[in-house]
Amino acid sequence: MPRQHSIPCILMRGGTSKGPYFRMGDIPQDVETRARVLLAAMGSPDARQIDGLGGADTLTSKVALVGPSTREGVDVDYLFAQVSVDKAAVDTAPSCGNMLSGVGPFAIETGMVPITGERTSVVIYDINTQSRIEALVHTSDGAVDYEGEARIDGVPGSAAEIRLNFMDIVGSKTGALLPTGKPAEEIDGVNVTLIDVAVPMMIFRAADLGKTGYETAAELDADAAFFARIEAMRMEAGRRMGLGDVTGKVVPKMAMIAPPREGGSVASRYFVPHKTHAAFAVTGGLCVSSCVVLPGSVCEGVADRPPGEDCTVWIEHPTGQLDVALTTRVNGNSVDILSGGVLRTARKLMEGQVFVPSSLFEAPK
The missing domain is CATH 3.10.310.10 (Diaminopimelate Epimerase; Chain A, domain 1)
Structure with a gap:
């Protein structure tokens, strides 16, 4: 041989x-x-x-x-x-x-x-x-x-x-948009949204963990205590989402949000999960964008929710912005995510x- x-x-x-x-x-x-x-x-x-x-x-x-x-x-x-x-x-x-x-x-x-x-x-x-x-x-x-x-x-x-049109994206791993049935809940005293669109995620507000939400990837990666805390929260999020013990696994992913300041819909930092993404993941963008339009989520009062059932959410990240086109349908006090599209090269x-x-x-x- x-x-x-x-x-x-x-x-x-x-x-x-x-x-x-x-x-x-x-x-x-x-x-x-x-x-x-x-x-x-x-x-x-x-x-x-x-x-x-x-x-x-x-x-x-x-x-x-x-x-x-x-x-x-x-x-x-x-x-x-x-x-x-x-x-x-x-x-x-x-x-x-x-x-x-x-x-x-x-x-x-x-x-x-x-x-x-x-x-x-x-x-x-x-x-x-x-x-x-x-x-x-x-x-x-x-x-x-x-x-x-x-x-x-x-x-x-x-x-x-290259246009990517995502279908069948809700409940990618858990089978539900909100695996716990709640748009927001507390983990370790921090308000979070546990959501599954293209990828299961735990999303939280930067201010609730003493961050601005505008830190660079290097600044966040240097804060070992911050990562230790959100990792402990991620372990509990995985259990609640029905993913079991997620030690050593990369899902659920995490994102931190803050009010936009560059004309976008929301500022966010995406974690992969033990390091800050230099830009933003596409699947993570679909999930965060869905959180932005979801009534009662942690994005409410932080993000600028775009109007209409067909809308574009702009996510500000460390190296620019990611645009996500969502097709949704209002369902009582909630919203159904039908599809999402992004432009890539x-x-x-x-x-x-x-x-x-x-x-x-x-x-x-």
Whole structure:
């Protein structure tokens, strides 16, 4: 057997994240073997990820697995894997809406989905959240367009717009918009909203924990006592949401909110969960935006709720703003979240093969 095993991949930036995209059939199906292979491909565990493709940051240590789907009305299946930088851990519990941005282009590039005109629709089944997303990819001149005028905060320059329309997003892990049935409740003396739209989250007001809500990611990451407290709260939130013991797991995620000050709907900081996101996660944006329009949530009195059932929520984050288009329906004193859409971009960076030790495919002795 060769000492090195090669695996075809395309390295892509998806939204504000980056990582290799693999065909599902090229990666072992066994969970333990798959984890060993992905850790080796990314160079983990190592703070620098010097021996792999990872960029020594959680946002650049992500993997997308994509394959043709047998589900009715779906083109491809997508499984996201968060590869820890400094631990031998691969987490497929959460999804990543930024890496999702590259799934449509990858599916077209690899021939899984044919081009249908100047804009090609790719319907994606997100295995992590068991939901469907339509990606609208610009494909003029018979190929994926990567150059364009769309700009997203957190990424330099401009690129072709990719529109992601999220469906079936309510109750991604818990089966309910509000897993506890309450728009707001207390954990450790702090008012929180436990909500599940695209990803389960605990959302709280910055002022209730002695923060302004406008801190930089570095300023928040330096406050060990703050993270210790919100992590203890997250443990209790996971239990209440029916997720069990979430020790060592990344869901539920967390977000801190404050009044907007740059013309947006709300200012927010997103935690992943033991570090502050440099920008904002797409799935987290869908969840926070839903919290903004939900009567009685912790966002009430803090956020500027946009009018109408079809509205756009602008989230101010450390490197700019994220816009989320929501389709809702008023339901008595509450609101139903029907769908959400975001504008993202992606770029193909490299196509080739990544090499990992062949011994990883053998069962540990």
